[in-house]
Amino acid sequence: MKRAKVNQGEDLQEYKDVYVIGECLDGRLHPVTLELMGEGRKLANQLKRHLGVILLGDGMDEALEHLQDYDADVIYHLKHPLLKDFSTEGYVKVLNDFIRGNKPEILLIGATSYGRDIAPRLAGRLGTGLTADCTKLEIDPADGKLLQTRPAFGGNLMATIICPKNRPQMSTVRPGVMERAHKLAEGKAHLVTVIPELEPKDIRVALVEKKPPAKKQVNLIDARVVVSGGRGLKTPEGFRLIEELADVLGGEVGSSRACVDAGWISHAHQVGQTGTTVRPEIYIACGISGAIQHLAGMSEADYIVAINKDPEAPIFNVCDYGIVGDLYEILPAMIEDYRKRKEEANHA
Amino acid sequence: MNSIVCIKQVPNTNEVRINQETGTLIRDGVPSIINPDDRNAIEGALKIKEELGGTVTVITMGPEQAKAALREAMAMGADRAILLSDRAFAGSDTWATATILAAALDKIGETDLIFCGRQAIDGDTAQVGPELAEFLDIPQVTYAKEVVVEKDKVRVTRYGESGDYIMEAPMPVMLTAIRELNEPRLPHVRSIIEAWEKKDIEVWTMEDLTIDPTQIGLKGSPTNVFRSFVPVREKQSEIIQGNTPREKAALLLDRLSSQKLV
Numbered sequence: 001m002k003r004a005k006v007n008q009g010e011d012l013q014e015y016k017d018v019y020v021i022g023e024c025l026d027g028r029l030h031p032v033t034l035e036l037m038g039e040g041r042k043l044a045n046q047l048k049r050h051l052g053v054i055l056l057g058d059g060m061d062e063a064l065e066h067l068q069d070y071d072a073d074v075i076y077h078l079k080h081p082l083l084k085d086f087s088t089e090g091y092v093k094v095l096n097d098f099i100r101g102n103k104p105e106i107l108l109i110g111a112t113s114y115g116r117d118i119a120p121r122l123a124g125r126l127g128t129g130l131t132a133d134c135t136k137l138e139i140d141p142a143d144g145k146l147l148q149t150r151p152a153f154g155g156n157l158m159a160t161i162i163c164p165k166n167r168p169q170m171s172t173v174r175p176g177v178m179e180r181a182h183k184l185a186e187g188k189a190h191l192v193t194v195i196p197e198l199e200p201k202d203i204r205v206a207l208v209e210k211k212p213p214a215k216k217q218v219n220l221i222d223a224r225v226v227v228s229g230g231r232g233l234k235t236p237e238g239f240r241l242i243e244e245l246a247d248v249l250g251g252e253v254g255s256s257r258a259c260v261d262a263g264w265i266s267h268a269h270q271v272g273q274t275g276t277t278v279r280p281e282i283y284i285a286c287g288i289s290g291a292i293q294h295l296a297g298m299s300e301a302d303y304i305v306a307i308n309k310d311p312e313a314p315i316f317n318v319c320d321y322g323i324v325g326d327l328y329e330i331l332p333a334m335i336e337d338y339r340k341r342k343e344e345a346n347h348a
Numbered sequence: 349m350n351s352i353v354c355i356k357q358v359p360n361t362n363e364v365r366i367n368q369e370t371g372t373l374i375r376d377g378v379p380s381i382i383n384p385d386d387r388n389a390i391e392g393a394l395k396i397k398e399e400l401g402g403t404v405t406v407i408t409m410g411p412e413q414a415k416a417a418l419r420e421a422m423a424m425g426a427d428r429a430i431l432l433s434d435r436a437f438a439g440s441d442t443w444a445t446a447t448i449l450a451a452a453l454d455k456i457g458e459t460d461l462i463f464c465g466r467q468a469i470d471g472d473t474a475q476v477g478p479e480l481a482e483f484l485d486i487p488q489v490t491y492a493k494e495v496v497v498e499k500d501k502v503r504v505t506r507y508g509e510s511g512d513y514i515m516e517a518p519m520p521v522m523l524t525a526i527r528e529l530n531e532p533r534l535p536h537v538r539s540i541i542e543a544w545e546k547k548d549i550e551v552w553t554m555e556d557l558t559i560d561p562t563q564i565g566l567k568g569s570p571t572n573v574f575r576s577f578v579p580v581r582e583k584q585s586e587i588i589q590g591n592t593p594r595e596k597a598a599l600l601l602d603r604l605s606s607q608k609l610v
């Protein structure tokens with residue numbers, strides 16, 4: 001295979017439109033798909049271009065039907081039996097052919113473990129740059145280039161990256177950060193089915209088995225309230241208290257990495273740079289110091305509440321409301337008081 | 349079974365400080381470490397060597413001081429270490445870095461397994477591994493949490509948000525290691541001394557490699573840093589004052605309900 005090159009002085013004007021690659025594995029549409037569409041629409045409007053959505057796979061009619069209710073100019077379904085299961089090589093081959101044919105100016109992919117697997121390989125094959133895990137995208141009003149902003153050094157620094165001489169401008173976008181697409185007031189988005197060329201020999205890595213997730217799915221991304229526990233809990237049993245508060249407030253349980261590393265709770269609950277990014281209305285951090293890597297995953301919450309014994313804990317610099325105190329005294333009091341309020345409201 | 353492990357020396361981001369005025373990194377006094385995921389990659393390769401024989405080569409692209417990372421890897425048990433260092437490499441983004449690594453791996457020749465870390469904690473891009481695999485035209489499995497070599501195939505358990513996938517790949521293949529793969533060993537004092545006193549590090553420059561100079565360094569990198577800045581927060585924090593835990597809890601709930609949050 002001939003390797004692609006960058007900076008070949010190609011005519012960049014040929015590249016138009018904004019495309020996003022949705023994620024739908026095993027028939028389940030990943031929420032990042034709608035976030036990419038929302039962000040893609042914003043960029044497309046600014047550039048006065050069209051928004052195209054690409055979905056790969058086979059046997060996912062329900063997901064496609066659902067997507068058509070949302071705002072996009074075209075949904076391209078790359079349909080092939082060999083795309084039914086995820087494979088880096090199968091996905092990259094058909095995406096490369098499709099992108100070379102359609103020439104979008106901007107291409108967005110979710111920064112999930114699958115997006116981050118295919119995106120760099122695709123950028124390598126297309127001969128263009130890629131910016132990882134972006135949290136903000138803007139169009140430069142001066143010349144229309146894409147400004148891709150992302151955290152570096154564990155969130156200590158933000159960097160804005162550009163890809164001036166190659167197209168498409170590619171970014172992976174952190175899940176949970178961008179606003180979701182709007183539903184169409186009426187009608188359906190236009191669906192185009194594309195049958196790509198793909199043969200079994202194009203895919204060298206075989207999927208032999210899918211393992212279902214160990215426990216009940218944790219849905220931190222969609223949660224309105226997240227109550228998180230940290231090393232300040234001291235023991236794994238402390239999470240019972242966190243669960244109880246999350247329960248009464250109708251929220252989900254999150255955790256710092258310290259507790260995940262200690263084996264107190266599964267990785268699925270971890271919030272932060274190497275865990276999940278959450279954007280709830282309320283985030284309650286209990287016994288969490290507020291390390292930069294933890295903040296990277298929750299600082300976009302509308303309201304942050306911190307409960308910590310140590311008045312100097314950095315978490316107090318980022319919270320809206322803070323309580324200096326022992327979580328083992330504060331949380332039971334909160335649970336009791338909140339239950340009482342709810343009962344009174346029911347009687348009133 | 350011969351493996352190559354690509355490692356990167358990075359500043360420990362837990363101790364990184366930023367110059368608020370210039371928005372640049374203060375590197376003075378910040379310890380450099382082997383990128384955490386890369387230590388899992390080294391351990392993964394060493395385990396396979398111990399089980400099936402063969403060699404482990406570690407390679408890094410970086411300045412002279414990155415030799416310390418290679419020495420540490422040799423102290424862990426790597427057989428051979430190569431530093432890729434040349435002025436022309438400076439300013440490389442992931443594309444250019446993968447281009448240079450691919451040229452070096454071509455020169456090393458026959459390999460069964462290529463290990464990278466999932467991502468480096470300085471940039472967190474997770475791009476170099478897959479780009480390298482693409483340039484070498486070999487298959488890849490990222491997010492590896494279990495690796496078992498079976499005759500001429502590798503069985504890899506790959507982490508996924510909604511459950512793991514078990515994949516089977518032919519060799520050579522590029523794998524990226526995550527923290528769950530293993531517990532990296534700590535080298536013995538004796539092996540540390542040996543790595544510093546007895547073992548050699550090969551240094552390769554542009555002249556040793558077949559590389560298109562338009563594809564590397566700052567000029568060959570498709571992405572550029574347009575600007576960098578320190579994230580600012582303009583939040584007003586209120587520390588809730590009260591005499592008892594009950595009082596504090598009640599005041600907090602008052603605040604939240606007045607904002608219609610609970």
Ligand SMILES: Cc1cc2nc3c(=O)[nH]c(=O)nc-3n(C[C@H](O)[C@H](O)[C@H](O)COP(=O)(O)OP(=O)(O)OC[C@H]3O[C@@H](n4cnc5c(N)ncnc54)[C@H](O)[C@@H]3O)c2cc1C
Binds near residue numbers: 256257287310328469
């Ligand atoms: C590459 C890298 C990636 C990382 N990714 C993540 C990530 O994704 N998510 C993440 O969370 N971390 C991450 N970390 C780790 C991070 O740096 C911190 O080590 C971690 O967040 C600390 O967890 P903690 O706040 O629970 O523990 P600690 O820092 O130990 O803090 C415990 C806090 O509890 C308080 N406390 C103790 N007892 C009580 C009590 N009875 N009542 C109230 N408060 C009490 C203490 O005052 C202290 O502030 C990462 C680190 C690295 C190097």
Ligand SMILES: Nc1ncnc2c1ncn2[C@@H]1O[C@H](COP(=O)(O)O)[C@@H](O)[C@H]1O
Binds near residue numbers: 354409410
């Ligand atoms: N300069 C480098 N030299 C050798 N390996 C590297 C270098 N940069 C990145 N890598 C490898 O690529 C992985 C991913 O890095 P990154 O794409 O920068 O997040 C790292 O964990 C290393 O295994």
